[in-house]
Structure formats: C-alpha cells, structure tokens
Amino acid sequence: MRYELYYWPSIQGRGEFVRLALEEAGAEYVDVARTPRGMKAMTRLMERRAAGQPPFAPPFLKAGKLVIAQTANILFYLGPRLGLVSEPEPARLWAHQLQLTIADWVAEAHDTHHPIAGSLYYEQQKAAARRRAADFRSNRVPKYLGYFERILKSKGSEFLMDKRVSYVDLSLFQMIEGLRYAFPRTMARLEAKHPRSVELHDRVAARPRLANYLSSPRRVRFNEDGIFRHYRELDS
C-alpha cells in the first residue's frame, strides 16, 4: 500500500506523529503537500463535498479509497498495518488511549502561545500566553511526563507497550523533542526526574530508520509557525 499523507508542508505539527510512524516502518508514502501542486490537491480533497466524509482539518491520510483524519485515528488505523502495535483489541485500545492523552498534551502545548485564539497573532495574546505557559511548565508538563514515567516504571520494559517499539513510543519521543525545543530551561530541570522517558526518547532516536529520517531534509525543522515554538519569555 502506497499511503498519501496530507499536512501543512512547512511545519512538523500534528502531521509529524504520522510521519514518524511511516518512517520507522519504512512504509511507502508521499507527503503530498510538499510535492509540486500538492497544496492544491490537499485543499481540493478537503472541499470535495461529494465524498460526504470531509476531514475537519489536516492531517489526513489517504489509504486506497479511505480518507482518514484526526492524528490519533490515523495512527490507530496504521498501527497494526505497520507493525507498530500488537493486533489484539486490548493492546490497540490501550495504545490509542495513550495516544489520545498525548493529543491532549499537544493541544495544551499549542495553547501556551495561543491561549486566546488561533485567529490572532502571538503578539496579540502575549500576556495571557505568559500566564498559560507558567501553568503548563509547573503543573501540566510534570503531570503528563510523570504519568508516562510511572507507566514505564511499572512496566519495567524498554518501551511503553512491551518489548517492541510502538507508535506511542514514537509520539512520546516527539513530545520530548518538541518540549526541548520550546521550553529548554524547563526540560533541563525536569528531565533528571524522568529518566525512563528520556531513555525511551534516546532509544527511539537511535533506531536506524528514524536516525536516518531525523537527519534528512524530510524532517522539517522546528520553527515559530508550528505547535512547539520557542519564545524565551514563555520558558523562564
């Protein structure tokens, strides 16, 4: 199966969680919006009313005739097909539950710089952003990181699900990467308390296919248009 991924071409954003799964599995895929005329194709697919099943927003994945949106939903679909989760239903539901928790975390990371409205610039909501980011740093990041650390500790295994890497591990890697970029001082303080999560991050980064991807031009650089943005004033 040759997958088509549709996502904004200039940011990692939510699409990156899907890219990491496709890359780790060595799947055949096209990052459509990054090809010539790809943005047009993406817009067309979103507006195609006839289909009756329009995505609310990117990312979405075309797999044969299926068009699947919502990051966690895409990963739920891809997981067993890419060998990135075990087949039995309980395992798939547990992985999905963790992925949905990461999705909540991602939304909160985004809202640190856009607490008022996505339709306004960061500069128009800076005061609120400072307050929201302070709460995110002191309460939310420790709560989420602590949650995953606790699971890794109780499992005692190399990865979140079991001995094999799953798409949830890739997503936790990406969260840590993003938080390091956006909140380097906060993460420098918190990482020592979450050694298992940091080890998992390193283990994922060292996987041959992922290491290759991360150093390739296919990996978009972090930047201040994405979900994880570095604004010094939000990390003090």
Next chain:
Amino acid sequence: MRYELYYWPSIQGRGEFVRLALEEAGAEYVDVARTPRGMKAMTRLMERRAAGQPPFAPPFLKAGKLVIAQTANILFYLGPRLGLVSEPEPARLWAHQLQLTIADWVAEAHDTHHPIAGSLYYEQQKAAARRRAADFRSNRVPKYLGYFERILKSKGSEFLMDKRVSYVDLSLFQMIEGLRYAFPRTMARLEAKHPRSVELHDRVAARPRLANYLSSPRRVRFNEDGIFRHYRELDS
C-alpha cells in the same frame, strides 16, 4: 455485560457522552462514583499502580477485565457492542473521526471559561475568558456547527452516519444542549443557519429511552462546575 462507568458525580462533563450511549442502548451499567463509596473506588482504580495501565483522568469504563479511558476511545469500544455504529472498519473509523472532532470542540468549550489554567478559578482568568469566548462564539462554534451541518446536508439522511442513530448523533445532540445552556444568545442567533443539526438534536431528544433518561434524576443538571457553564458576560 454489566458496565461500570467512572466519572465525577456532580457534573455532566465528558462522562455524559458515554452515559448517553449507555442509556440509548438500554445497557446495564453502574455510574460508580454516584453510588455510596463510589468516589473511593474511582480514586483507588486511578492509583492502582500494579495494573500498569492507569487512566490519565476520568471518564473510564470497566468492561470485564478491561479498563478503558478517554471518552472517544470508550465510545469506539462501545459503539458496535451497543449497536450504535456499523461493524465494518471504514464506518467505525469515520464515526471515531467525527467523535474526535467533537472532543476537540468540547475542549475548546471548556477553555472559554478556563483559558489560562484549570488550576485557577474562573474569577482569576475572567479577562482572558471574555476574549477567548468572543473568538469561540464568532469563529469556532460556526466552524464546527457548519462542518456537521454540511455533512448532514451532503448525506441527506436523518442521522450523521446513516439511517440508524449512532453514538456520534448522541454526542452532537449533547454539544447543542451544552452550547444552548452556556451560550443561549449565541445559539439563538446560529440555530436558524443550521436547521439539519437542530432537527437531529430534536430527533435524538425524542427517542423514547433518551427522553426517559433526560427527565430522570440520572441526568445531572448543567451547572457552573462542568464543561458548559453559563456566564452571562461570556455570551454577549
């Protein structure tokens, strides 16, 4: 199967989306935290480290040995078992995609009164709340409502998925209920433009089991501790 639902006893919140599905299906279930010593049972289950699969937050559902958290994940599991979605994978993924879009909408509804931090009182973030609510009313509610309206229009059917009611229809009903409570003026203005969504809401409310549930003491009243809160100043 006798299901056990775990959720905060004094609010509708996210648990309500699960309650509606269980009620519509006439499923046997216990709303555990609303029984004597139920809150203790809920806390114990969340802290039980041995299980290795702790929920991050309520709601969660106990189904035999399975403990499933994340509202949309619970509904994904229950859907086919309660006859509230068709069995084939494409239908289940499409329903889930819509449910995840509703989950995003719910989070945004919550953040209108808590744009800075869940750990602070509304009164401590009132100015930011006014601004966020203004954007929610003018941009976000029309965008989400318009999305579902467009699907209903293109389908031309009584319900979102097909001719039979699905858990997504129940959730859209609940969104409209919640928004009417929290933002009555906004909804009075918007409803005429979204006739199919309003009709779907009424169709769901008139279903015998749901009508019975909605007028029973099992339905918690909307209040200012929940996700949908009525603050006059946020609806002007």
